[in-house]
Amino acid sequence: MSTLSQLFMGAVILVHCYAAWVEMAQWKERGPGLFKSLPTDLFPRTESLAFNQGVYNLFLVVGLLLALVRQDETWATVFLLFVIVAGVAVARTIEMRPGLIQAVPALIALVSLYLG
Numbered sequence: 001m002s003t004l005s006q007l008f009m010g011a012v013i014l015v016h017c018y019a020a021w022v023e024m025a026q027w028k029e030r031g032p033g034l035f036k037s038l039p040t041d042l043f044p045r046t047e048s049l050a051f052n053q054g055v056y057n058l059f060l061v062v063g064l065l066l067a068l069v070r071q072d073e074t075w076a077t078v079f080l081l082f083v084i085v086a087g088v089a090v091a092r093t094i095e096m097r098p099g100l101i102q103a104v105p106a107l108i109a110l111v112s113l114y115l116g
Contacts, residue, residue: 001071002116008109009076012083013064015102016057023054037095060086073113080110 001009022030027050031043043050060083067076083106091099 001068001073001076002112005076005109005112005116006068008105008112009064009068009080011105012080012109013061013068015105016061016064016083019102020054020057020061023050023057027051034098035095076113077110080106080113084110 022034027047028043031050032038032040060079063075063079063082066072067079084103087099087101087103087106089099090102
C-alpha cells in the first residue's frame with residue numbers, strides 16, 4: 001500500500017468514526033446541522049434508526065482498520081467499495097454534500113491503492 005492510499009484510508013476511517021459518533025450519540029443535536037434538507041422534527045423520531053446506522057459505520061471503520069494494519073489490499077478494496085457505494089447512496093437519496101464527503105476520499109484511496 002502506498003503512503004497516499006494509507007493517508008486517504010485514514011481520512012475515510014476518521015470520517016466514519018465521526019459519522020458513527022454523530023449517529024450513535026449526537027443525532028438529535030448534530031444531525032440537523034449535517035443534513036439540512038431533512039426536517040428538524042425528524043431527528044428525535046429517528047434516533048434509534050440513526051444509532052443502528054452508526055453501528056454499520058463502525059463496521060466500516062473496523063474493516064478499514066484491519067485492512068490498513070494488515071496491509072491487505074483485497075480487504076481494503078472491499079471496504080473502500082462499501083464506503084463508495086454508501087456515499088453514492090447518501091448523495092442520491094438524502095443530500096449531496098455528506099455523500100461526497102464519504103465517497104470522494106474513499107475513491108481517491110482506492111485509485112491510489114492501485115496506482116501507487
